[in-house]
Amino acid sequence: MTAPAPRPLPSAQSLETVIARAGEIVLGKTHVLRLAFACLLARGHLLIEDLPGVGKTTLAQVLARVLGLHFKRIQFTNDLLPADILGISIYQADSREFSFHPGPIFSQVLLADEINRATPKTQSALLEAMEEHQVTVDGVAHRLPEPFYVIATQNPHHLVGTFPLPESQLDRFLMRLELGYPDHQAERELLKGRDRRELLEALAPALDGKALLAWQARVVEIHAADALLDYVQALVEATRRSADFSEGLSPRAAMAWLRAARAWALLSGRQMVLPDDVQAVAVPVIAHRLRPAKSGEPRAALVERLIRSVPIP
């Protein structure tokens, strides 16, 4: 968002610092980084989808580190079991009791690498935890730490050996981002510079969990006027009317969209949501929730066409 931002909040500066620091490692992807931060500010889980080797995992790690969050990573494979994520109750011979050994999900950021390599059973175990922010093992509910994020990466579906996430589960992710290839200059810098992993080790957090929670609370306060809600509703109705998509957006998706737009407005240092904000987060928020009526049409293009078809009220 480079448009003139009227009177930035004094503390918005710290968010800019976060993004700038992340940008030192993830080169030339400021826009994607901003979207990712907006997603996290809006308490949303993030799905990063792209070809192997364009820096998905690096982005996820950078996000966790720069926000100063406790971070764990699981490499998803097709033999991964739900217990490998959630944890397991083991019988202790000495105390003659079952005691719960928490799995890697008990962290503030869980990086689920290549989520679409796991079987649907394992995927759904994770997705339940994402929705409820708690894990139930042997009838006992265990709260997950706050904030809690899942940042999942996945390869595009047409690669062999994957279990694509169904639409209903994709819905749990607030945004789906695509990184794309770096531009010429960024790639040159990548080639010249030091190894990303080393840099990552050296990356100092610019925020901590508490501060992030405070920011999250402020997202909710961002004002969405009736005129803006009219616009969001018009867009949502257009998805339901359009023959481009087999079905329209759900009310939950509409709420998610508005939340993301609020976060985007906050990142831009504004206290009200503008139609521009709604448009800015449109593709990451709704493209993965809509199924094209005809397969093979790029979703992003369809969403852009949809946006262009709805006048701002």
Next chain:
Amino acid sequence: MIVAREKTADTVPWRDPLLLRWLLFATALAAAPHAVFQPAWVVAALAVAMLWRWLIEQGRLPKPGWLVRALLAVLLLALVWNQYRTVFGRDAGVALLLVLFGLKLVETRTPRDYAVSVLLLYLVVAGGFLHEQTPWVAALAVLTIVTSLVTLIRLTQPTTIDARRSLRLAGALLLQALPLMLVLYLFFPRFTGALWSLPGAGGAGLTGMSETMQPGSLGEVMESTEPAFRASFRGVVPPPEQRYWRMLVLWQTDGRRWDRGALPPGRERLTAGGPEYRYQLILEPNRLGWLPVLDRPVETPLDALAFAGNVYERREPTRERLSYELSAWPQARDRALTSFARHAALQLPDTLSPRVRELAERLRAGRDDSLAVAQAAFDHFRREPFVYTLRPPRLGTDPVDEFLFETRRGYCEHYASAFVTLMRAAGVPARVVMGYQGGEHNPAGNYLLVRQSDAHAWAEVWDETRGWVRVDPTAAVAPARIERGSEAIRRLEASGLNPGSLTDAALTRAIEFGLFERLWRRSQLTLDYANLAWYRWVADYGAERQSKLFEGFGWPRLTTAQLIWMLVAAFALALLFTLVWLSRQRTTLDPARRQYDRFCRKLAHAGLARAPHEGPLAFAERCSCQRSGLATTVSEITRMYLGLRYGRVPAAGLPELRRRVADFSV
């Protein structure tokens, strides 16, 4: 901002990928009626244009330049001229419209072109009605309008919508238009004459009887199953033996040919009596001006001229369907026979053969009552081996003689001709009546359908006490023809049976229909009824019926001008209400938004138009990029507007915004 920043307002507007298909489909439907009436090349030219446009859409052919289009226009104009020697008038005009519409189709590209094409399409549809106003043309027109509406809907819908939804929307629009259509249909001024004189269809292709009769002249007519007319009765339908529809009376013969003779126009005075049959008759176009009327008429139908024999002729041949209402009095009595008519009814050819004269004398002998003589002749036909057949042998120079004594095979006109000649030779005034006999009762609409094949000729003889009495010698030979109709006779003929020689039960068996034939006939009759209903309620709704309708409302007779004023006033009123309603809608618009719209309009005049979907920030940035001089003002006004419209505390800065927008100029 990916969306708004990359696609600006001046890119080609988005378009439905199926739009062209719908337009071409609508064109094909609209052109279908013209395919029947226009020369093949006109329709072919339109088809080529459609194909061409399709290939352009597919990217297989380039778009034609203006020179090509101009040359094509000239060529097409020349072709139309070559065909019709004019470019005006109905046929040439419609042809020109069709080919030029094809040309327009080829260059259709922008949304505006599409809208213009659809509007032109409506002209093409209207052109279809100039030829024929039958139900199938109307059905095609409705289909065309639905598809063209779908085209317009898809043109204006912001997103692609599926076919079912667009069809439903088009249907709803059409239904909403229905009341307006009805009002216009009922109240739009009708003109008594034709609004413009359409070129007559001519006599070509029309079957029907001619004004004279000679052996074999009715044969061709009787082969045709085309409807001649339809008659619906108020009340009782007359029994088959009463269904004699007279059309013209033949007085004069040269032994072979019968014609009307030289009797001047004038009505025969009749005393009405007995039962009355009131009916409405809808006459199909034919080659004559003579009007068929049910025996016996007392009044004159329409503006026709009455001739001796209770027959009526209009000045013009019946080129279009005609309807009239009349009463028949089968037992009406004539008052007197003028000496002039008596003379005409006794006229005999000079070449009358002695054999005929001798037979007439034999019939006359000992009988002084003319009806007794007629009865004797009737019996003669029944007694002697006469055969009713639709395929009689050809007759030579003296057909009456040959028929009576040698061939003895023939159908109604042979019998009528021979019978009247005999009567006259016996001194009884007699005449030949031509018309139709019978008619199929259509239970679907309770009317009689009389076909050309029901054409018939019979005789009338003068009785001093009873006046003209109908004697049908055909009934003596083939009663089935009269009681069961011409269709039954045709079936018998096809099976090689002689109708005169069969018993009643055998006859019934011979002409009985199979189940499928019955069903088929039944469906044909229903179709015929639909056709009639269409004519009565739609095509025939003219000035007369309109004023009748108004009388039904208790309104005074309105002139055309008064009607037009009423319609104009009604529409003005409706328009006014719509405007008031629209302006109410407008006042609900947000005041800040209204100022912003004003601001955008000012920018649009300077070539910076905001697309409807463009976010205000994105638009402000685009303006600043293109006109750096405006950057500050634009961003300030935008910021004020956004604060007012989307901010938490609105309304405070509105006067300021109004002032800034008013001061703003590019």
